[in-house]
Amino acid sequence: MRQLNNILEGFGSTVLLLFRSIGYLPTLPRQFGRFIEQCYLIGYTTLPIVAILSFFIGSVLALQAGYSMQNFGAKQFIGSLVGLSMARELGPVMVAILLTGRVGSAITAELASMKVYQEVDALQTMNIPPVRMLVMPRLVAAVVMVPVLAIIANLVGWFGGAIISKYTHFIAIDPPAYFSALRRFMEFKDILNGLIKAEVFGVGVILVCCNIGLNTRGGPREIGASVTRAVVTSLILILVLDYFVTKALM
Protein backbone atom coordinates (compact mmCIF):
# COMPACT_ATOMS: atom_id res chain seq x y z
CA MET A 1 0.00 0.00 0.00
CA ARG A 2 2.86 2.34 0.94
CA GLN A 3 4.63 1.51 -2.33
CA LEU A 4 1.48 2.32 -4.30
CA ASN A 5 1.28 5.62 -2.44
CA ASN A 6 4.90 6.39 -3.37
CA ILE A 7 4.25 5.56 -7.04
CA LEU A 8 1.15 7.78 -7.16
CA GLU A 9 2.97 10.57 -5.33
CA GLY A 10 5.90 10.34 -7.75
CA PHE A 11 3.53 10.37 -10.74
CA GLY A 12 1.65 13.37 -9.36
CA SER A 13 4.76 15.40 -8.61
CA THR A 14 6.20 14.60 -12.06
CA VAL A 15 3.02 15.82 -13.79
CA LEU A 16 3.04 18.92 -11.58
CA LEU A 17 6.69 19.53 -12.53
CA LEU A 18 5.69 19.39 -16.21
CA PHE A 19 2.98 22.04 -15.73
CA ARG A 20 5.23 24.26 -13.63
CA SER A 21 7.96 24.03 -16.29
CA ILE A 22 5.46 24.97 -18.99
CA GLY A 23 4.48 27.94 -16.83
CA TYR A 24 8.07 29.20 -16.92
CA LEU A 25 8.37 28.90 -20.74
CA PRO A 26 8.05 32.70 -21.25
CA THR A 27 11.38 33.10 -19.38
CA LEU A 28 13.20 30.98 -22.01
CA PRO A 29 14.59 33.92 -24.05
CA ARG A 30 16.53 35.25 -21.04
CA GLN A 31 17.75 31.74 -20.20
CA PHE A 32 18.97 31.13 -23.73
CA GLY A 33 22.54 30.46 -22.56
CA ARG A 34 21.36 27.68 -20.24
CA PHE A 35 19.15 26.24 -23.00
CA ILE A 36 22.07 26.11 -25.46
CA GLU A 37 24.29 24.51 -22.81
CA GLN A 38 21.67 21.81 -22.24
CA CYS A 39 21.26 21.27 -26.00
CA TYR A 40 25.00 20.69 -26.14
CA LEU A 41 24.88 18.21 -23.25
CA ILE A 42 21.77 16.36 -24.43
CA GLY A 43 22.51 16.46 -28.16
CA TYR A 44 26.16 16.84 -28.97
CA THR A 45 27.68 14.76 -26.17
CA THR A 46 25.18 11.93 -26.67
CA LEU A 47 25.61 11.85 -30.46
CA PRO A 48 28.75 9.64 -30.71
CA ILE A 49 27.32 6.85 -28.56
CA VAL A 50 23.95 7.06 -30.37
CA ALA A 51 25.78 6.73 -33.70
CA ILE A 52 27.90 3.76 -32.61
CA LEU A 53 24.99 1.84 -31.10
CA SER A 54 22.64 2.60 -34.00
CA PHE A 55 25.21 1.37 -36.50
CA PHE A 56 25.57 -1.96 -34.72
CA ILE A 57 21.83 -2.35 -34.03
CA GLY A 58 21.15 -1.81 -37.77
CA SER A 59 23.94 -4.27 -38.58
CA VAL A 60 22.68 -6.98 -36.22
CA LEU A 61 19.12 -6.54 -37.50
CA ALA A 62 20.31 -7.04 -41.08
CA LEU A 63 22.43 -10.01 -40.06
CA GLN A 64 19.66 -11.77 -38.15
CA ALA A 65 17.09 -10.98 -40.82
CA GLY A 66 19.40 -12.21 -43.60
CA TYR A 67 20.17 -15.41 -41.70
CA SER A 68 16.47 -16.18 -41.11
CA MET A 69 15.17 -15.06 -44.49
CA GLN A 70 17.74 -16.78 -46.70
CA ASN A 71 15.93 -20.11 -46.26
CA PHE A 72 12.70 -18.87 -47.83
CA GLY A 73 14.06 -16.40 -50.37
CA ALA A 74 12.91 -13.21 -48.72
CA LYS A 75 16.32 -11.55 -48.47
CA GLN A 76 15.21 -8.64 -50.65
CA PHE A 77 12.95 -7.44 -47.82
CA ILE A 78 15.86 -6.92 -45.40
CA GLY A 79 15.95 -3.19 -46.21
CA SER A 80 12.32 -2.69 -45.30
CA LEU A 81 12.63 -4.76 -42.13
CA VAL A 82 15.66 -2.81 -40.89
CA GLY A 83 14.11 0.49 -41.98
CA LEU A 84 10.78 -0.04 -40.25
CA SER A 85 12.28 -1.56 -37.10
CA MET A 86 14.70 1.32 -36.66
CA ALA A 87 12.21 4.09 -37.46
CA ARG A 88 9.20 2.80 -35.55
CA GLU A 89 10.78 1.10 -32.56
CA LEU A 90 14.49 0.64 -32.05
CA GLY A 91 15.64 4.18 -32.90
CA PRO A 92 13.38 6.01 -30.41
CA VAL A 93 13.71 3.38 -27.69
CA MET A 94 17.49 3.24 -28.00
CA VAL A 95 17.81 7.03 -27.93
CA ALA A 96 15.61 7.18 -24.83
CA ILE A 97 17.64 4.47 -23.08
CA LEU A 98 20.90 6.24 -23.91
CA LEU A 99 19.40 9.54 -22.79
CA THR A 100 18.59 7.93 -19.44
CA GLY A 101 22.06 6.52 -18.96
CA ARG A 102 24.10 9.36 -20.41
CA VAL A 103 22.09 12.49 -19.51
CA GLY A 104 19.29 11.55 -17.07
CA SER A 105 21.64 10.00 -14.52
CA ALA A 106 23.91 13.07 -14.66
CA ILE A 107 20.91 15.41 -14.22
CA THR A 108 19.67 13.47 -11.17
CA ALA A 109 23.17 13.41 -9.65
CA GLU A 110 23.61 17.16 -10.17
CA LEU A 111 20.18 18.17 -8.85
CA ALA A 112 20.34 15.70 -5.94
CA SER A 113 23.73 17.05 -4.92
CA MET A 114 22.42 20.62 -5.19
CA LYS A 115 19.51 19.61 -2.96
CA VAL A 116 21.64 17.81 -0.39
CA TYR A 117 24.18 20.65 -0.21
CA GLN A 118 21.35 23.23 0.17
CA GLU A 119 21.99 24.97 -3.16
CA VAL A 120 18.31 24.48 -4.04
CA ASP A 121 17.32 26.00 -0.67
CA ALA A 122 19.66 28.91 -1.43
CA LEU A 123 17.85 29.49 -4.74
CA GLN A 124 14.50 29.53 -2.93
CA THR A 125 15.69 32.05 -0.35
CA MET A 126 16.92 34.22 -3.25
CA ASN A 127 13.38 34.02 -4.64
CA ILE A 128 14.66 32.21 -7.75
CA PRO A 129 12.31 29.27 -8.50
CA PRO A 130 14.49 26.15 -8.92
CA VAL A 131 12.13 24.76 -11.59
CA ARG A 132 12.61 27.86 -13.75
CA MET A 133 16.39 27.66 -13.63
CA LEU A 134 17.08 23.93 -13.33
CA VAL A 135 14.22 22.08 -15.04
CA MET A 136 12.65 24.18 -17.79
CA PRO A 137 15.82 24.75 -19.90
CA ARG A 138 16.62 21.01 -19.73
CA LEU A 139 13.11 20.05 -20.74
CA VAL A 140 13.03 22.39 -23.75
CA ALA A 141 16.51 21.23 -24.80
CA ALA A 142 15.27 17.62 -24.70
CA VAL A 143 12.20 18.52 -26.79
CA VAL A 144 14.50 20.04 -29.42
CA MET A 145 17.38 17.56 -29.38
CA VAL A 146 15.76 14.13 -28.87
CA PRO A 147 14.03 14.01 -32.30
CA VAL A 148 17.32 15.08 -33.91
CA LEU A 149 19.09 12.20 -32.15
CA ALA A 150 16.33 9.80 -33.25
CA ILE A 151 16.68 10.90 -36.90
CA ILE A 152 20.45 10.38 -36.73
CA ALA A 153 19.93 6.98 -35.06
CA ASN A 154 17.61 5.96 -37.92
CA LEU A 155 19.99 7.09 -40.65
CA VAL A 156 23.05 5.44 -39.11
CA GLY A 157 21.10 2.23 -38.36
CA TRP A 158 19.88 2.01 -41.97
CA PHE A 159 23.41 2.64 -43.18
CA GLY A 160 24.80 -0.08 -40.86
CA GLY A 161 22.21 -2.54 -42.21
CA ALA A 162 23.16 -1.64 -45.81
CA ILE A 163 26.90 -2.23 -45.21
CA ILE A 164 26.33 -5.62 -43.55
CA SER A 165 23.84 -6.65 -46.26
CA LYS A 166 26.44 -5.97 -48.94
CA TYR A 167 29.48 -7.56 -47.30
CA THR A 168 27.92 -10.63 -45.65
CA HIS A 169 28.31 -13.58 -48.01
CA PHE A 170 24.96 -15.23 -47.30
CA ILE A 171 23.05 -11.94 -47.81
CA ALA A 172 24.99 -10.08 -50.54
CA ILE A 173 22.43 -7.37 -51.34
CA ASP A 174 23.69 -4.18 -52.94
CA PRO A 175 22.83 -0.84 -51.26
CA PRO A 176 20.53 0.32 -54.13
CA ALA A 177 18.39 -2.82 -53.75
CA TYR A 178 18.46 -2.51 -49.96
CA PHE A 179 17.37 1.14 -49.97
CA SER A 180 14.79 0.49 -52.68
CA ALA A 181 13.12 -2.12 -50.42
CA LEU A 182 13.41 0.30 -47.50
CA ARG A 183 11.63 3.05 -49.46
CA ARG A 184 8.98 0.74 -50.91
CA PHE A 185 7.54 -0.41 -47.58
CA MET A 186 8.09 2.65 -45.45
CA GLU A 187 5.92 5.76 -45.28
CA PHE A 188 6.60 9.16 -43.80
CA LYS A 189 4.05 8.28 -41.12
CA ASP A 190 6.36 5.53 -39.82
CA ILE A 191 9.19 8.00 -39.33
CA LEU A 192 6.86 10.57 -37.76
CA ASN A 193 5.45 8.00 -35.33
CA GLY A 194 8.97 7.14 -34.24
CA LEU A 195 9.83 10.78 -33.70
CA ILE A 196 6.67 11.35 -31.64
CA LYS A 197 7.62 8.35 -29.51
CA ALA A 198 11.15 9.66 -29.04
CA GLU A 199 9.75 13.03 -28.00
CA VAL A 200 7.40 11.49 -25.43
CA PHE A 201 10.19 9.30 -24.02
CA GLY A 202 12.62 12.23 -23.89
CA VAL A 203 10.22 14.49 -21.99
CA GLY A 204 9.33 11.62 -19.62
CA VAL A 205 12.96 10.76 -18.88
CA ILE A 206 14.02 14.36 -18.21
CA LEU A 207 10.99 15.01 -15.98
CA VAL A 208 11.49 11.82 -13.96
CA CYS A 209 15.22 12.47 -13.50
CA CYS A 210 14.70 16.13 -12.51
CA ASN A 211 11.85 15.25 -10.14
CA ILE A 212 13.79 12.52 -8.34
CA GLY A 213 16.87 14.76 -8.13
CA LEU A 214 14.95 17.70 -6.67
CA ASN A 215 13.16 15.49 -4.13
CA THR A 216 16.32 13.94 -2.73
CA ARG A 217 16.54 14.16 1.06
CA GLY A 218 19.32 13.18 3.41
CA GLY A 219 23.06 12.97 2.93
CA PRO A 220 25.52 12.13 0.15
CA ARG A 221 24.49 8.45 0.15
CA GLU A 222 21.03 9.48 -1.02
CA ILE A 223 22.53 11.02 -4.17
CA GLY A 224 23.59 7.56 -5.39
CA ALA A 225 20.25 6.08 -4.36
CA SER A 226 18.42 8.81 -6.28
CA VAL A 227 20.45 8.18 -9.44
CA THR A 228 19.67 4.46 -9.28
CA ARG A 229 15.98 5.20 -8.70
CA ALA A 230 15.89 7.69 -11.57
CA VAL A 231 17.52 5.27 -14.04
CA VAL A 232 15.31 2.32 -13.07
CA THR A 233 12.12 4.42 -13.09
CA SER A 234 13.02 5.95 -16.46
CA LEU A 235 13.70 2.55 -18.06
CA ILE A 236 10.38 1.19 -16.81
CA LEU A 237 8.61 4.35 -17.95
CA ILE A 238 10.13 4.07 -21.46
CA LEU A 239 8.83 0.52 -21.93
CA VAL A 240 5.40 1.26 -20.45
CA LEU A 241 5.03 4.43 -22.53
CA ASP A 242 6.27 2.51 -25.59
CA TYR A 243 3.29 0.18 -25.43
CA PHE A 244 0.70 2.92 -24.92
CA VAL A 245 2.14 5.37 -27.45
CA THR A 246 2.52 2.61 -30.07
CA LYS A 247 -1.09 1.59 -29.53
CA ALA A 248 -2.27 5.20 -29.69
CA LEU A 249 -0.40 5.84 -32.93
CA MET A 250 -1.67 2.70 -34.72
Added chain:
Amino acid sequence: MSTASDVTRNPFTQTESPAVGVTIEGLSKSFGKFEVLKDVSFAVKPGEIFVLMGPSGSGKSVLLKHIVGLELPTAGKVTVDRRDAAAEETRESVRMALVFQAGALFNSMTVYDNLALYPREHRIGNEASIREKVMHALQILSLENAAQKYPSELSGGMKKRVAIARALVMEPQLMLYDEPTSELDPVMSATISEIIATLKDQYHVTTIVVSHDRDLALNIADRVGILMGGRLVFLGPPSELKEPKDPRVADFLHPRIDLQNPRFKQLET
Protein backbone atom coordinates in the same frame (compact mmCIF):
# COMPACT_ATOMS: atom_id res chain seq x y z
CA MET B 1 4.95 47.92 9.44
CA SER B 2 8.34 49.32 10.50
CA THR B 3 8.70 52.79 11.94
CA ALA B 4 10.28 55.53 9.85
CA SER B 5 13.40 55.68 12.04
CA ASP B 6 14.10 51.96 11.53
CA VAL B 7 15.73 51.96 8.14
CA THR B 8 18.15 49.69 6.35
CA ARG B 9 20.79 51.48 4.33
CA ASN B 10 21.53 49.89 0.98
CA PRO B 11 25.24 48.93 1.11
CA PHE B 12 25.69 49.95 -2.53
CA THR B 13 23.71 53.14 -2.99
CA GLN B 14 23.19 54.16 0.66
CA THR B 15 19.49 54.60 -0.13
CA GLU B 16 17.23 53.65 2.75
CA SER B 17 14.43 51.11 3.05
CA PRO B 18 12.49 50.01 6.16
CA ALA B 19 14.25 47.46 8.37
CA VAL B 20 11.87 44.63 9.17
CA GLY B 21 10.83 42.92 12.36
CA VAL B 22 10.20 39.20 12.84
CA THR B 23 7.54 37.71 15.11
CA ILE B 24 7.23 34.09 16.13
CA GLU B 25 4.01 33.15 17.90
CA GLY B 26 3.42 29.72 19.42
CA LEU B 27 5.54 27.98 16.80
CA SER B 28 5.54 24.19 16.92
CA LYS B 29 7.05 21.86 14.35
CA SER B 30 6.92 18.08 14.17
CA PHE B 31 8.60 15.68 11.77
CA GLY B 32 6.44 12.57 12.03
CA LYS B 33 6.11 11.86 15.75
CA PHE B 34 9.23 13.85 16.61
CA GLU B 35 8.42 17.33 17.90
CA VAL B 36 11.36 19.64 17.13
CA LEU B 37 9.88 22.98 18.21
CA LYS B 38 7.38 23.33 21.05
CA ASP B 39 5.33 26.50 21.37
CA VAL B 40 8.18 28.95 20.72
CA SER B 41 7.35 32.66 20.86
CA PHE B 42 9.55 35.75 20.58
CA ALA B 43 9.95 38.86 18.48
CA VAL B 44 12.98 40.43 16.82
CA LYS B 45 12.90 44.21 16.50
CA PRO B 46 13.84 46.01 13.28
CA GLY B 47 17.59 46.65 13.14
CA GLU B 48 18.38 44.34 16.06
CA ILE B 49 21.02 41.56 16.25
CA PHE B 50 19.30 38.56 17.77
CA VAL B 51 21.42 35.50 18.51
CA LEU B 52 19.66 32.18 18.92
CA MET B 53 21.71 29.62 20.82
CA GLY B 54 21.15 26.09 22.00
CA PRO B 55 22.60 22.60 21.98
CA SER B 56 22.80 20.62 18.71
CA GLY B 57 19.41 19.25 17.72
CA SER B 58 17.47 21.81 19.74
CA GLY B 59 15.68 23.11 16.62
CA LYS B 60 17.60 26.36 15.92
CA SER B 61 18.18 25.77 12.19
CA VAL B 62 14.62 24.50 11.74
CA LEU B 63 13.36 27.73 13.29
CA LEU B 64 15.54 29.74 10.91
CA LYS B 65 14.08 27.83 7.95
CA HIS B 66 10.59 28.82 9.11
CA ILE B 67 11.57 32.50 8.97
CA VAL B 68 12.66 32.23 5.31
CA GLY B 69 9.68 30.05 4.41
CA LEU B 70 11.62 26.85 3.70
CA GLU B 71 9.59 25.01 6.38
CA LEU B 72 5.92 25.32 7.25
CA PRO B 73 4.80 25.39 10.91
CA THR B 74 2.82 22.48 12.34
CA ALA B 75 1.19 25.05 14.64
CA GLY B 76 1.68 28.73 15.32
CA LYS B 77 2.69 31.60 13.11
CA VAL B 78 5.86 33.23 11.82
CA THR B 79 5.64 36.73 10.41
CA VAL B 80 8.24 38.93 8.74
CA ASP B 81 7.30 42.58 8.63
CA ARG B 82 3.80 41.48 9.73
CA ARG B 83 3.43 39.24 6.67
CA ASP B 84 3.19 35.45 6.74
CA ALA B 85 6.75 34.13 6.32
CA ALA B 86 5.57 31.11 4.33
CA ALA B 87 3.78 33.22 1.69
CA GLU B 88 5.57 33.67 -1.62
CA GLU B 89 4.57 37.36 -1.68
CA THR B 90 6.60 37.92 1.51
CA ARG B 91 9.78 36.79 -0.25
CA GLU B 92 8.90 39.10 -3.12
CA SER B 93 8.29 42.16 -0.96
CA VAL B 94 10.87 41.66 1.81
CA ARG B 95 14.50 41.09 0.85
CA MET B 96 15.70 38.26 3.11
CA ALA B 97 19.10 36.62 2.85
CA LEU B 98 20.15 33.42 4.58
CA VAL B 99 23.82 32.56 5.02
CA PHE B 100 23.82 28.77 5.21
CA GLN B 101 26.01 26.80 7.59
CA ALA B 102 28.03 25.22 4.77
CA GLY B 103 27.74 28.30 2.57
CA ALA B 104 25.49 26.61 -0.03
CA LEU B 105 27.53 28.26 -2.76
CA PHE B 106 26.78 27.08 -6.29
CA ASN B 107 29.70 24.76 -6.96
CA SER B 108 29.41 24.97 -10.75
CA MET B 109 29.84 28.77 -10.69
CA THR B 110 32.75 31.06 -9.88
CA VAL B 111 32.57 33.30 -6.83
CA TYR B 112 31.74 36.22 -9.14
CA ASP B 113 28.85 34.35 -10.77
CA ASN B 114 27.58 33.20 -7.37
CA LEU B 115 27.26 36.83 -6.34
CA ALA B 116 25.91 38.01 -9.70
CA LEU B 117 23.18 35.35 -9.85
CA TYR B 118 20.60 37.26 -7.78
CA PRO B 119 20.74 40.58 -9.68
CA ARG B 120 20.94 38.77 -13.02
CA GLU B 121 17.93 36.55 -12.32
CA HIS B 122 15.90 39.47 -11.00
CA ARG B 123 17.16 41.72 -13.79
CA ILE B 124 18.44 44.38 -11.38
CA GLY B 125 20.60 46.69 -13.51
CA ASN B 126 22.80 46.01 -16.50
CA GLU B 127 25.95 43.87 -16.51
CA ALA B 128 28.17 46.88 -15.73
CA SER B 129 26.18 47.87 -12.64
CA ILE B 130 26.01 44.22 -11.53
CA ARG B 131 29.80 44.02 -11.86
CA GLU B 132 30.19 47.14 -9.77
CA LYS B 133 27.84 45.79 -7.11
CA VAL B 134 29.52 42.37 -6.98
CA MET B 135 33.04 43.81 -6.78
CA HIS B 136 31.93 46.21 -4.04
CA ALA B 137 30.49 43.34 -2.00
CA LEU B 138 33.71 41.36 -2.50
CA GLN B 139 35.71 44.40 -1.48
CA ILE B 140 33.71 44.86 1.75
CA LEU B 141 34.69 41.30 2.70
CA SER B 142 38.26 41.51 1.32
CA LEU B 143 37.60 38.91 -1.34
CA GLU B 144 38.49 40.79 -4.54
CA ASN B 145 41.18 38.23 -5.44
CA ALA B 146 38.77 35.31 -5.13
CA ALA B 147 36.32 36.56 -7.79
CA GLN B 148 37.32 34.05 -10.46
CA LYS B 149 37.82 31.10 -8.12
CA TYR B 150 35.39 28.21 -7.74
CA PRO B 151 33.98 27.36 -4.27
CA SER B 152 36.03 24.14 -4.21
CA GLU B 153 39.21 26.27 -4.30
CA LEU B 154 38.27 28.26 -1.17
CA SER B 155 39.03 27.67 2.51
CA GLY B 156 36.17 27.28 5.03
CA GLY B 157 36.51 30.89 6.22
CA MET B 158 36.53 32.24 2.66
CA LYS B 159 33.42 30.22 1.79
CA LYS B 160 31.60 31.78 4.75
CA ARG B 161 32.69 35.26 3.68
CA VAL B 162 31.62 34.60 0.07
CA ALA B 163 28.24 33.43 1.38
CA ILE B 164 27.93 36.69 3.36
CA ALA B 165 28.98 38.71 0.29
CA ARG B 166 26.36 36.90 -1.81
CA ALA B 167 23.74 37.76 0.80
CA LEU B 168 24.92 41.38 0.82
CA VAL B 169 24.41 41.72 -2.95
CA MET B 170 20.72 41.07 -2.30
CA GLU B 171 20.65 44.36 -0.32
CA PRO B 172 18.74 42.55 2.43
CA GLN B 173 16.39 44.03 4.99
CA LEU B 174 16.74 40.84 7.04
CA MET B 175 19.98 38.83 7.28
CA LEU B 176 19.94 35.34 8.76
CA TYR B 177 23.07 33.40 9.59
CA ASP B 178 23.08 29.67 10.29
CA GLU B 179 26.14 28.77 12.40
CA PRO B 180 28.40 31.34 10.73
CA THR B 181 31.42 30.53 12.91
CA SER B 182 31.17 26.73 13.02
CA GLU B 183 34.23 24.80 11.82
CA LEU B 184 36.36 27.96 11.87
CA ASP B 185 39.47 28.71 13.92
CA PRO B 186 39.08 31.24 16.79
CA VAL B 187 40.58 34.13 14.82
CA MET B 188 38.36 33.54 11.78
CA SER B 189 35.34 33.14 14.12
CA ALA B 190 36.14 36.54 15.63
CA THR B 191 36.51 38.01 12.10
CA ILE B 192 33.08 36.69 11.06
CA SER B 193 31.55 38.09 14.28
CA GLU B 194 33.11 41.47 13.50
CA ILE B 195 31.74 41.35 9.95
CA ILE B 196 28.21 40.59 11.20
CA ALA B 197 28.33 43.45 13.73
CA THR B 198 29.85 45.87 11.18
CA LEU B 199 27.21 45.09 8.57
CA LYS B 200 24.49 45.71 11.13
CA ASP B 201 26.07 48.99 12.29
CA GLN B 202 26.69 50.31 8.78
CA TYR B 203 23.52 49.17 7.09
CA HIS B 204 21.12 48.77 10.04
CA VAL B 205 19.92 45.44 8.72
CA THR B 206 17.87 43.22 11.06
CA THR B 207 20.09 40.25 11.90
CA ILE B 208 19.25 36.83 13.30
CA VAL B 209 22.19 34.55 14.03
CA VAL B 210 21.92 30.89 14.96
CA SER B 211 25.09 29.88 16.73
CA HIS B 212 26.81 27.86 19.46
CA ASP B 213 29.45 30.54 19.72
CA ARG B 214 29.32 32.05 23.20
CA ASP B 215 31.85 34.78 22.35
CA LEU B 216 29.82 35.85 19.32
CA ALA B 217 26.63 36.06 21.39
CA LEU B 218 28.18 37.95 24.28
CA ASN B 219 29.98 40.46 22.05
CA ILE B 220 27.64 41.34 19.21
CA ALA B 221 24.08 40.40 20.24
CA ASP B 222 21.49 42.95 21.29
CA ARG B 223 19.43 40.08 22.66
CA VAL B 224 19.91 36.33 22.99
CA GLY B 225 17.45 33.46 22.94
CA ILE B 226 18.36 29.95 24.08
CA LEU B 227 16.48 26.93 22.78
CA MET B 228 16.64 23.61 24.60
CA GLY B 229 14.66 20.55 23.62
CA GLY B 230 12.59 22.68 21.25
CA ARG B 231 11.57 25.21 23.96
CA LEU B 232 12.82 28.74 24.49
CA VAL B 233 14.36 28.67 27.98
CA PHE B 234 16.05 32.09 27.96
CA LEU B 235 15.32 35.41 26.30
CA GLY B 236 17.18 38.55 27.25
CA PRO B 237 20.23 40.75 26.82
CA PRO B 238 23.66 39.07 26.70
CA SER B 239 24.62 40.74 30.03
CA GLU B 240 22.16 38.40 31.78
CA LEU B 241 24.07 35.42 30.44
CA LYS B 242 27.16 36.20 32.49
CA GLU B 243 25.49 34.78 35.59
CA PRO B 244 22.48 32.81 34.37
CA LYS B 245 19.88 31.77 36.92
CA ASP B 246 18.67 28.70 35.05
CA PRO B 247 21.09 25.79 35.78
CA ARG B 248 20.50 24.31 32.27
CA VAL B 249 21.57 27.59 30.67
CA ALA B 250 24.55 27.86 33.04
CA ASP B 251 25.62 24.32 32.17
CA PHE B 252 25.23 25.00 28.43
CA LEU B 253 27.24 28.23 28.51
CA HIS B 254 29.88 27.20 31.03
CA PRO B 255 30.16 23.42 30.83
CA ARG B 256 32.54 21.89 33.35
CA ILE B 257 34.80 19.13 32.10
CA ASP B 258 34.54 16.47 34.78
CA LEU B 259 36.92 13.58 34.16
CA GLN B 260 35.86 11.80 37.38
CA ASN B 261 32.17 11.73 36.45
CA PRO B 262 31.92 12.28 32.66
CA ARG B 263 28.59 13.19 31.09
CA PHE B 264 28.55 10.36 28.58
CA LYS B 265 28.74 7.84 31.44
CA GLN B 266 25.72 9.51 33.04
CA LEU B 267 23.87 9.23 29.75
CA GLU B 268 24.59 5.46 29.68
CA THR B 269 22.97 4.98 33.10
